[in-house]
Amino acid sequence: MGALPTGTVTFLFADIEGSTRLLQALGDDRYAALLALHRAMLREAIAAEGGVEVDSSGDAFFAAFPTATAGARAALAIQRAIARRRWEADAVPRVRIGLHTGEPLLTPGGYVGLDVHRASRLCAAGHGGQVLLSETTSRLLRPEQVPGGTLRSLGLHRLKDLQRPEPITQLTAAELPDDFPPLRSLSSTPNNLPVQLTTFVGRQREMADVRMLIERNRIVTLTGPAGGGKTRLALQVAADLIDHFPDGVWLVELEHFNDPAQLAPAVAAALQVTEGPAPLEQTIARTLSTRTALLLLDNCEHLVEACARLTVALTRTCPGLRVLATSRQALHAAGEAIYPVGPLPLPRLSPAEPPDALAANDAVALFLARAQLVQHDFRLTEETAAAIVRIVHRLEGLPLAIELAAARTRVLGATDIARRLEDHLRLIIDGRAGSVAGRRQTLRGALDWSYGLLSPLERWLFQRLAVFSGFCRLEAVEAVCADDRLPRDQVLDLVEGLLDRSLLQADRSQDRQGYRMLEIVRAYATEKLEDSGEAAEVRDRHLDYYIHVAAAAAAAIRGAGQQQALAELSHELDNFRAALRWALEAPRPEPGLRLAGQLWWFWYLRGHWAEATHWLDRLLAFAPSVPEAAIEPLNGAAYLAWRQGRYGEAERRAAEALRLARACGSRQGEAHALLVLGLLARRRDRFAEAVAFHEQSLAAFRAIADGWMVGRSLTLLAIAVSYTGDYERALRLLEESRALSRRLEDAHGVARSTYGLARIHVVLGRWPEALALLDEAEHLYRTLDDAEGLASVRQSRGIAASCQGRHAEARALLEQSLTHFQQSGDRWSTRDVLTPLAAVLLALGDLDAAERRLMEGLLDDRPDSMAWDALGTADALEVLALIDHRRGRAEQAARWLGAAAAIRERTGAPLPPYRQAQIHDLAGALRTALSPAVFEIHHAAGRSLTAAQVADELRRRRGG
Numbered sequence: 001m002g003a004l005p006t007g008t009v010t011f012l013f014a015d016i017e018g019s020t021r022l023l024q025a026l027g028d029d030r031y032a033a034l035l036a037l038h039r040a041m042l043r044e045a046i047a048a049e050g051g052v053e054v055d056s057s058g059d060a061f062f063a064a065f066p067t068a069t070a071g072a073r074a075a076l077a078i079q080r081a082i083a084r085r086r087w088e089a090d091a092v093p094r095v096r097i098g099l100h101t102g103e104p105l106l107t108p109g110g111y112v113g114l115d116v117h118r119a120s121r122l123c124a125a126g127h128g129g130q131v132l133l134s135e136t137t138s139r140l141l142r143p144e145q146v147p148g149g150t151l152r153s154l155g156l157h158r159l160k161d162l163q164r165p166e167p168i169t170q171l172t173a174a175e176l177p178d179d180f181p182p183l184r185s186l187s188s189t190p191n192n193l194p195v196q197l198t199t200f201v202g203r204q205r206e207m208a209d210v211r212m213l214i215e216r217n218r219i220v221t222l223t224g225p226a227g228g229g230k231t232r233l234a235l236q237v238a239a240d241l242i243d244h245f246p247d248g249v250w251l252v253e254l255e256h257f258n259d260p261a262q263l264a265p266a267v268a269a270a271l272q273v274t275e276g277p278a279p280l281e282q283t284i285a286r287t288l289s290t291r292t293a294l295l296l297l298d299n300c301e302h303l304v305e306a307c308a309r310l311t312v313a314l315t316r317t318c319p320g321l322r323v324l325a326t327s328r329q330a331l332h333a334a335g336e337a338i339y340p341v342g343p344l345p346l347p348r349l350s351p352a353e354p355p356d357a358l359a360a361n362d363a364v365a366l367f368l369a370r371a372q373l374v375q376h377d378f379r380l381t382e383e384t385a386a387a388i389v390r391i392v393h394r395l396e397g398l399p400l401a402i403e404l405a406a407a408r409t410r411v412l413g414a415t416d417i418a419r420r421l422e423d424h425l426r427l428i429i430d431g432r433a434g435s436v437a438g439r440r441q442t443l444r445g446a447l448d449w450s451y452g453l454l455s456p457l458e459r460w461l462f463q464r465l466a467v468f469s470g471f472c473r474l475e476a477v478e479a480v481c482a483d484d485r486l487p488r489d490q491v492l493d494l495v496e497g498l499l500d501r502s503l504l505q506a507d508r509s510q511d512r513q514g515y516r517m518l519e520i521v522r523a524y525a526t527e528k529l530e531d532s533g534e535a536a537e538v539r540d541r542h543l544d545y546y547i548h549v550a551a552a553a554a555a556a557i558r559g560a561g562q563q564q565a566l567a568e569l570s571h572e573l574d575n576f577r578a579a580l581r582w583a584l585e586a587p588r589p590e591p592g593l594r595l596a597g598q599l600w601w602f603w604y605l606r607g608h609w610a611e612a613t614h615w616l617d618r619l620l621a622f623a624p625s626v627p628e629a630a631i632e633p634l635n636g637a638a639y640l641a642w643r644q645g646r647y648g649e650a651e652r653r654a655a656e657a658l659r660l661a662r663a664c665g666s667r668q669g670e671a672h673a674l675l676v677l678g679l680l681a682r683r684r685d686r687f688a689e690a691v692a693f694h695e696q697s698l699a700a701f702r703a704i705a706d707g708w709m710v711g712r713s714l715t716l717l718a719i720a721v722s723y724t725g726d727y728e729r730a731l732r733l734l735e736e737s738r739a740l741s742r743r744l745e746d747a748h749g750v751a752r753s754t755y756g757l758a759r760i761h762v763v764l765g766r767w768p769e770a771l772a773l774l775d776e777a778e779h780l781y782r783t784l785d786d787a788e789g790l791a792s793v794r795q796s797r798g799i800a801a802s803c804q805g806r807h808a809e810a811r812a813l814l815e816q817s818l819t820h821f822q823q824s825g826d827r828w829s830t831r832d833v834l835t836p837l838a839a840v841l842l843a844l845g846d847l848d849a850a851e852r853r854l855m856e857g858l859l860d861d862r863p864d865s866m867a868w869d870a871l872g873t874a875d876a877l878e879v880l881a882l883i884d885h886r887r888g889r890a891e892q893a894a895r896w897l898g899a900a901a902a903i904r905e906r907t908g909a910p911l912p913p914y915r916q917a918q919i920h921d922l923a924g925a926l927r928t929a930l931s932p933a934v935f936e937i938h939h940a941a942g943r944s945l946t947a948a949q950v951a952d953e954l955r956r957r958r959g960g
Contacts, residue, residue, distance in 0.1 A: 004052055004111070009064050010071035010101040010137060011111075011119035012051065014042060014078065016059040017094045017128035026091055035059060038093050041085075045077035054110060059093075062120075064111070068140035071099050072171055075131045076149055079176050082129075094128020099171075101137040105380075107356040114199050114369070121159040122168070127180045131171040138169040148173040157185035160239040164195050186239060190248035192270060193239055197506065200236045201369050202344060202362030203229070210237045210339055214294070214322050217337040218315040221300075221325040224341040227400030230326040231298050233341055238296050238324060247291035247320070255299040255519045256469050256574040258581070260306035265611040267295070267310070274788060275609040276826040277645040281310060285317045287823045292320035299519065300327035308333035343397030347389050355380040363392040366399060370406035371414075374500070378409055387414035394421045400518065404450055407502035420449060447524045450501055460486045461494045462503060463532055465517060466525035467542040470574030471507050473514040479545045480538065512571050536586070543579040543591050550576065550598035557601065558708040562747055563784070569602045580615050589622030593629040600636025604643070605748070612640055627660045631669035634660065638676045642683070645827060651680055671700035675713060682720050683828075685870045685907040690720040711741045711749040715756055722760055723871070725910040730760050751780035751789055755796075762796050765914040770800055791820035792829070799836050803914055807843045814840060828872075831857040835875045839882070847883055854880055855958050859951070870947065874903040877950070878911075878919055885922060890929040891938045897923060898942025899950055 016022065016038065023031045038059060046053060046063045049070040055062040065071035075097045082095055100122055102115025118134060126132045133141065133151075143149060149171055156165035165187075172178050182188045210233065213220045222230045238249045252270040257263065264280040267273075273287050288295075295314070300307040308331040311323045315335070325331060330338045344363040347353055358364045359380055367388050371378040378384070391414065395401040408417050454462060464481040465472070477495060482488035495515065498504035503525075507516045517525065529535045549572060556565035569576075576599060583592025596619050603612035616637040623630035638653035654676040661669030678693030694717035701709040714737035722730040734756045741749030758773035774793055781789035798813035814837040821829040834857035841850035854876050881896035897919070904911060911919060927935045945953070 004054065004106055005064050005066040006106050008101060008103055009066070009111070009115075010068045010099060010140075011054075011104075011116060012046070012061070012063040012065065012071050012075060012097060012099055013119045013123035014061045014063075014075075014095055014097045015123065017096050017126075019059045022091070022093070030091065034091050034093060038095070041081045042078055042095075045074045045081060048077065049074040062116075068099070068101050068137045069142050069145045071101075071137070072131075072133070072141055072146045072149065075099060075171060076146060076173055076176075079129060079131060080173065083176055096123055096126040096128050097131045098123030098126060098134075099131070099137045100134040101140055105356070105359050107359055109357070109360055112359045112365070114201075117161065118159070121161060125157065125159060125168070125183045125185050127184075129177045130180050132183075133169040133171055135167045135169075138167070141171075146171075148175075150174075152178070154183060157183055157187055158195070159185055160242065161196075161200055161236070163197075163199065184243055186242060189242045189246060191238075191242060192251050193235060193242075193249060194251070196232075196235070198373065199369060200232060201366045203233055203236070206233055206339075206341065207237055207240065210234075210324075211241060213337045213339055214241065214324060217335065218321070219311050219323045219325070219331070219333050219336045221327055221331050221333075221336055221338050222341050223327055223330055223338055225328060225398075227398050228341050228343065229399035230341045232399070234296055234298065234324055234326050238294055241294060245292055245294045245322070247293040249294045249296065251296045251298060253298050254303055254307075256577060258302065259614065260303055261614055262611060263303055263306045263310055265608060265614075267297075268610075269606075269608065271295075273823070274607040274826075276821075277643070278827065280610050281313060283823060285314055288314060288318040288321050290320070291318070293322075295321060295323045297323065297325040300325050300331060301329055304329060304331055307331050308336075311336075344392070344399060344402070346393055346397050349389060349393060352386060352389065355382065355385040358385050358389070363397045363402060364388055367392060367402050367406045370403045371409040374407055374410040384414045387418040390418040391421060394418070404447070404502050407500070408450075408453070410500060447521065450503055451524075451528070453501065454497070454503075457486055457490060458494050458497050459528070461491065462498060463525050463528040464534075464538050465498075465504065465515075466522050466529045467535075467538050467578065468517070468522075468575055469578035471512065471514050471516050471571055472575065473512075476545060476549075476575070477515070480541045539582045539586070540588070542575070543582055543588060543595070546572065546575055546579040547591055547595045547598065550595055550602075554598045554601065557605075558744065558746065562745075566602065566605060569599070570606065580619070584618055587622065589619065590626040590629045592619050593622065593626060593633050597629070597632030597636065600633065600640070604636075604640060609640055609644060612636065613644075616640070623656075623660075628664045628666065631657050631660050631664065631666050632672070635669060635672040635676060638673070639679075642676060642679050647680055647683065650676065654680065667700050667704045668706065671697050671704070671706070671709065671713075674700065675709075675716065678716060678720060682723065685909070687720060687723040687908055691717065691724065694720050707740060707744050708746060708749070711737045711744065711746060711753070714740070715749070715753050718756055718760075722763070723907075723909050725908075727760055727764055727913075731757065734760065747780065747784055748786075751777060751784060751786065754780060755789065755792060758793075759796050762800055763912045763914055765803065767800055767804060770796070774800070787820060788826075788829075791817045794820075795829075795833050795836070798833075798840070799914075802836065802840045802843065807840050810840045811837070811844065831872050831876075835872070835879055838876070839879050842879065842883055842886065847886060851880070851883055854883075855954070858954055859958060870903050871907055871909050873947070873950070874900040874907075874909075877903075878915070882918075882922060885926060890926050891934075893922070894926050894930065894935050894938035895942035895945075897926070898939035899945050900942075901939075902943040902945070 026034065039056065042061050043053060049065065051063045051065040051070060051074055053063050065074065078095060078097065082093060098119050100115060100119035102113065102118065104111040104113040104115045122132050122134055138151060143151060150173065152170045152172065154168045154170050157168050158165050168183065186193060210220065210222065222234055224230050242249050250270045252267050254266060257266050264284065268275055268280055268284055271284065271287060273284055276283060297307055304327065307325060311331065312333050315321055315323060330336065344366065345361065346363055347358050347361045359368065368380060391405055392402055395405060405417055405421065451459065451462065461481055465477065467480065474492065474495065478488050478491045482491055495504065499506060503521055504515050504517055507514050529538065553565045553569045576595065579595060580592055582588065583595065596615050600612055600616065603609065616633050620630060620633055620637060623634065634653050634657035638650045638657060641650035641653060654673045657669055658673035661673055674693050674697035678690045678697060681693055682690035694713060698710065698713040698717055701713050714733050718730040718733035718737065721733065734753050738750055738753035741753055754773055755777040758770050758777055761770035761773060774797055778790065778793045781793060794813045794817040798810040798817065801813060802810035814833055818830065818833045818837060821833060834853045838850040838853040841853060858873065858876050877896045877900040881893040884893040884896065
């Protein structure tokens with residue numbers, strides 16, 4: 001190794017993409033020869049431009065250059081040399097190169113600093129034949145000094161250190177490849193890993209250990225005390241492994257969930273799984289069953305048993321799933337690999353190491369990196385190095401405590417910090433080394449010390465901020481925390497003071513600007529708030545404020561700001577949960593019910609059905625004491641119960657809401673209750689009754705001039721009317737609904753009414769009109785990111801394609817729709833798709849598959865499976881009759897037609913027009929095959945069957 005450059009240095013990292021596969025393909029001898037040639041070519045190009053080889057291992061090279069131009073010339077020379085050489089067809093090395101420029105610290109052991117890792121990650125993001133430059137390098141590069149070289153911006157990318165996106169540039173030349181796949185950045189694979197505002201420091205050995213454990217085990221849990229860095233280590237490992245999980249890396253933050261029943265909804269929300277009538281854990285398992293994904297459960301210690309149960313259930317049924325958990329204690333799950341995350345390694349106290357050597361220590365490096373955030377010229381000197389060693393030892397290497405101490409370098413010298421920590425931590429020096437309690441006390445000491453540096457006003461704000469859960473905006477802080485003792489006009493300055501002291505974190509992204517506390521800091525602030533005697537007063541203000549937020553957003557949902565309002569509510573979910581918990585604990589039933597009444601429609605639209613039911617059930621226990629406030633939550637609970645197939649509960653809730661609404665004179669509540677009762681009547685095949693309820697509901701909404709709900713009522717009335725066979729009235733109602741929704745800029749309403757129109761035209765067999773409307777509905781649902789709506793459009797497209805003879809296309813569309821509804825646990829929609837899919841399979845000649853699909857819908861092992869959708873049963877029996885006719889079972893086919901006809905007469909629902917000719921032709925063919933008299937005998941026998949008898953015959957046919 002020659003003399004390494006100092007000051008501003010450009011690093012070059014290079015390796016062979018797919019080197020392991022190349023070794024396996026070539027064998028040891030041929031690969032060794034290729035590797036030797038590869039190394040020689042790189043060394044020649046690096047030396048020619050004045051670079052110095054820092055390290056090499058296998059196919060990987062690390063070199064340093066005094067200028068960015070020299071590094072760029074060397075990179076192009078390497079790629080040109082590889083491109084010019086004639087390689088054996090199966091032995092072409094595809095070399096990728098990353099260049100980054102920085103000011104690293106040069107120690108006796110080599111370069112130290114984040115710039116080294118930056119260059120390495122840049123290389124790892126590229127592809128064989130590609131040269132990537134960081135923003136710093138591309139700015140320093142002088143293109144005229146790189147003959148033939150051209151620069152091409154690749155846009156913003158997040159590398160795997162989880163920091164904000166940064167510009168990346170590609171360097172190439174005319175004779176070299178220029179077209180490569182997307183970079184291997186965090187943007188290339190689905191994930192919800194959060195942007196980190198600070199760099200990840202150290203933990204290289206731990207990262208390698210955890211990666212190895214994940215490769216070998218289905219469940220890995222990082223254990224250790226609060227503040228020990230479990231979460232940050234898990235996030236970094238997840239980012240590094242993202243290429244191994246093509247179906248996504250998904251973070252579930254559990255710190256704000258106290259009830260085990262909220263675990264599955266939290267996982268579903270992170271995975272963007274739509275909740276439905278089926279148990280949520282089953283829905284999640286179905287979603288993940290065919291995916292290769294990593295699920296990161298963060299902060300499990302208060303939900304250990306629930307997390308263990310869920311992870312075991314998921315990993316048993318989802319072969320491509322890995323679970324990485326963080327917890328203060330092990331989950332004790334079957335097959336769990338436990339990895340204790342200890343404190344950062346500490347430097348020697350005596351004899352003291354020189355500053356250059358200390359920079360390689362993780363604890364010192366962390367302190368240094370964080371100190372430089374608040375004091376950019378902070379450096380390691382003999383004096384500061386000695387003080388930092390004392391600091392990190394007193395803090396036992398705990399990352400959070402080190403970060404809190406480092407933030408004080410803005411106002412105190414390192415020696416002063418060390419002295420103050422020594423004085424204040426005497427109470428924990430005698431604690432048992434390595435125990436959780438000891439570390440918690442150590443961290444408490446750092447927090448006590450930070451708290452002691454605050455002014456009286458800062459202390460008031462700090463402890464009051466504890467009522468916020470997760471994210472909070474400045475206006476929320478002002479509204480909740482300000483009072484006569486803490487003036488509103490001083491809140492901003494006080495917030496900045498807490499940010500400076502790392503007791504509050506900035507939380508900024510494209511769509512939100514605000515703050516959050518680390519959870520351990522919030523727990524500490526909560527103790528201070530409880531000690532102050534003002535906790536109940538501040539929590540009441542928090543509850544009142546978020547009622548206001550929810551009410552404003554609920555109003556905004558009803559117009560052009562719909563999507564923004566839904567996003568705003570999503571950001572505030574943790575605070576809504578905190579407010580609802582307080583409403584139950586205090587108890588404050590009336591404001592709690594009002595908040596839940598504002599939120600239930602948001603919960604429904606965002607698919608948080610289980611969570612909505614959780615809160616509504618608990619709050620409605622107080623309904624008798626505050627009847628007026630309970631009306632809207634009762635309607636919400638009834639609607640959600642209807643959507644999940646719990647009809648008895650839905651009817652009880654809706655009837656109680658109707659009674660209270662009429663007693664209290666609430667026309668809004670009465671209209672909502674009638675709407676839900678109409679939905680229930682329709683689901684139970686009482687179509688005339690459903691029409692009556694929906695007409696009453698529509699009239700009530702018109703009377704109070706609630707245009708948004710008038711639009712929805714028109715659509716629901718149209719659906720009920722269509723089941724009675726009055727399709728022309730249904731079309732008129734839907735057109736009216738669509739026009740009204742457009743005037744109100746209600747995007748969801750426009751989409752629903754457009755799809756309703758399309759479906760009626762499908763039923764009527766008006767294919768040009770149906771397909772044009774389906775195109776429009778699909779565009780609207782895509783804009784809204786509505787997966788359920790898109791699945792419904794595919795279903796109707798499949799029916800249309802089948803009726804027009806495009807059976808292969810129909811099968812693909814219906815199977816896509818079926819997959820969505822099965823994964824979401826929507827049993828009703830699943831059954832609706834199974835019948836037309838069976839008809840398509842019949843048309844394609846696969847009678848066995850067609851019958852299997854029908855039986856899936858007809859017999860789902862529910863005791864009342866024949867009673868809960870008689871009309872769906874009639875549809876399925878008619879297709880089953882077609883199957884039996886094809887198999888030569890004319891007598892049985894006639895029985896099924898009779899049973900279906902009886903159901904249609906009983907419900908008053910006619911045969912859809914697009915199927916009338918098919919069933920008419922089938923009946924004619926059966927009369928010919930059996931004789932008219934014999935056909936009538938079997939048809940009449942089918943008409944006399946009860947629902948239970950039909951079910952018994954089907955079970956015997958299935959053999960169960």
